[in-house]
Amino acid sequence: MISSRRLPNKRLQRTGISVPLIDNLSHDAVVSRPLKRNVRRLCVTWLCEKENDEMKSVAVIGIFMLLCFGFCVSPCAAQGSLAGDWIGGIDFGNSWQPINLHFKTDQQGITGTLDLPQQGRNGLPLNRVVLESSHVRIEWQGRSGLAIYEGELRDGGIMGNFRQGETKATFILAHETRIDPKIYDRYAGSYKLKSDRFIDIGPDDESDGRLRFLDSKTGRFGVLYPTSDSDFFSGPSFSIPLPVDIRIKFIRNERGEATGLSWQQGNSGALAARKVNPYRKKEVTLRNGNAVLTGTLVLPLKKGPHPAIVLVSPGYSLDRQNGVYPYFFVRQGLAFFALDKRTVDGKSVDYLHSSFEERAEDVLAGVRLLKARKDIKPNQIGLWGSSLSSWIAPLAATLSPDIAFLILKVPSALPVSENILYEIESDMREAEFSDSDIAKARALRKLVSTTILTNTGWVKAKAEVEKSKAEKWFGYARVGWFLSMKVPPDRATLDGLQGPLRYDPFPVLERVTCPVLVINGELDKSVDTKVSVPIMKKALQKARNKQYTIIVLPKANHGLAESVTGYGSEAARNKKYVIEYWNTMAAWLRRHVDARN
Structure with missing residues (x-):
């Protein structure tokens, strides 16, 4: 259960080995429109809650100020210069490839580098950059030939045409101002627009530390790009930055603390929001066996003790910044905890070679730490798991009576080896392979999985993989790594391969007795919802x-975003969660958790 780390399906990990991307991926042409600059004068009365441990009162502050909306063109863009950082992507009609460009100007002219985030290839030198008036031409020698970007510099962006060999597409780039990342922490939190509408904002590692936002009323979500220390914009969807759709200006007091923001979407008037639900953060260190773990605890500022929820990391690595999730849960009256670093023998390590049991034990070490704190209710500590970690969270609940509840986002009740086959078929149907090719890819992957689980037939399996490597579908079978592996493998390698593959969630789920909320998506292409949900229900009944x-959310993909097909190629254009995801969690927590003090 995986998605690309740069797409909005938050913290989702598939169980197989991902298919390498080529120089070009694809997506729909985005028609840009001129960006309007509106100047509005607002007279706002704010109720500002001071956000520190010494908060004693609520101050009423009158603010009369001029707010500039529209896309705030940075100086370099306004003056016709390319210098600086640009973020955007190539639009191939049915897919979108994110790209970043970084330019420098000196006496010799313009130089620059290209980042391909989905491929993990950064700092690739550009061959040639030419700026004549507002016309831009960029050349880069890629694996598939010379890539040429030709476009116009206008309205704070570069829009134009891309070609590489026979491949043609459009591209969009927006200029992004580089600011001190520490500023993002000051802006993180919840902002109240109306009695029933909040904007949750927080930095997210999966957006390279940029701020993400969630509109609690509409489900709209996205990434915020800075044009100054206080002005930000977001595009029409998660990964596409232009044309500008949302503009935010943060309001700060004399100490630099955020007290509110102004929010403008589309051509609607600006709305004022005050910052609410103050919190404090605490870094903690704990041990589990020979592993030293660090984590971040986010606590409501009001007097405790508080119920708590622990985010079980969905990936094979730990994130330090978790987007809007800490502030959503604080807004529900819960403390939020997540591990963010794991060290063994002085070296930082991930979970790539760890068993599910090891991961569950790390989670329980965090639960024990919370249970010992006076500001946490020891009998109201729950776990939130998503995708891959929705296998880990129930396992932890069966290993300790301290888990009071579980929230499982897009879990699969299928064994890992079977879930991989569903993912392979989904990916190949999206790529329009024939039923025959899909059957061959599934059969090859099943052969490799059986070989690993039984520790037999290694030579035969490797011969089959070798024989199939020239097939067009080969990359989708997720067995390419098998070609370079020594067979039979040594004991340590075998244990690492067998651990996740042999996991079957059913025997675990049939021992879970605490309250459980399960949320699946109707259009999930990483979990076979129609097959998984009845198995999940049967296990919990047992x-x-x-x-x-x-619950199964209609039209929801693996990230529970509104989708047409659920396929990953739509992810860049996702812009709204199915709002029942967040509303259901909030309502369920009110019924099962006592957030009163």
């Missing part, structure tokens, strides 16, 4: 669990 809730 556990005689009387407090489980299972």
Whole structure:
């Protein structure tokens, strides 16, 4: 259960080995429109809650100021210079490839580098950059030939045509101002627009530390790009930065603390929001066996003790910044905790070679730390798991009576080896392979999985993989790594391969007796929802669990964003969650957790 790290399906990890990307991926042409600059004068009365441990009162501050909306063109863009950082992507009609460009100007002219984030290829030197008046031409020698970007510099962006060999597409780039990342922490939190509408904002590692936002009323989400220390914009969807759709200006007091923001979407008037639900952060260190773990605890500022929720990292690595999730849960009255670093023998390590049991034990070490704190309710500590970690969270609940509840986002009740086959088929159907090719790819992957699980037939399996490597579907079978592996493998390698593959969630789920909320998506292409949900229900019934809730959200993909097909190629254009995801979590927590003090 995986998605690309740069797409909005937050913290989702598939169980197989991902297919390498080529120089060019694809997507729909984005028609840009001139960006309007509106100047509005607002007289606002704010109720500002001071956000520190010494908060004693609520201050009423009158603010009369001039707010500039529209896309705030940075000086370099306004003057016709390319110098600086640009973010955007190539639009191939049915897919979108994110790119970043970085330019420098000196006496010799303009030089620059290209980043291809989905491929993990950064700092690739450009061959040639030419700026004549507003016309831009960029050349880069890629694996598939010379790539040429030709476009116009206008309205703070570069829009134009891309070609590489026979491949043609359009591209969009927006200029981004580089600011001190510490500023993002000052802006993180919840902002109240109306009694029933909040904007949750927080930095996210999966957006390279940039701020993400969530509109609690509409489900709109996205990335915020800075044009100054206080002005930000977001495009029409998650990955596409232009044309500008949302403009935010943060309001700060004399100490530099954010007290509110102005929010403008489209051509609508600006709305004022005050910052609410103050919190404090605390870095903690703990141990589990020979592993030293660090984590971040986000606590409501009001007097505790508080119930708590632990985010179980969905990937094979730990994120330090978790986007809007800490502030959404603080807004529900819960403390939020997540591990963000794991060190063994002085070296930082991930979970790539760890068993599910090891990961569950790390989570429980965090639970024990929370349970010992006076500001946490020891009998109200729950776990939130998503995608891959929705296998880890129930396992942890069966290993400790300290888990009070579970929230499982897009879990699969299928064994790992079977789920991989579903993912392979989904990917190939999206790429329009024939049923025959899909069957061959599935059969090859099944052969490799069986070989690993039984520790037999290694020579035969490697011969089959070798024989198939020239097939067009080969990359989708997720067995390319098998070609370079020594067979049979040594004991340590075998254990690492067998651990995740042999995991079957059913025997675990049938022992989960705490309250459980399960949320799946109707259009999930990483989890076979129609097959998984009945198995999940059967397992929880077998556990005689009387407090489980299972819902399937219509038109929701693996990230629970509104989708047409659910395929990953739509992810860059996703712009709204199915709002019932967040509303259901909030309502369910009110019924099962006592956030009163």
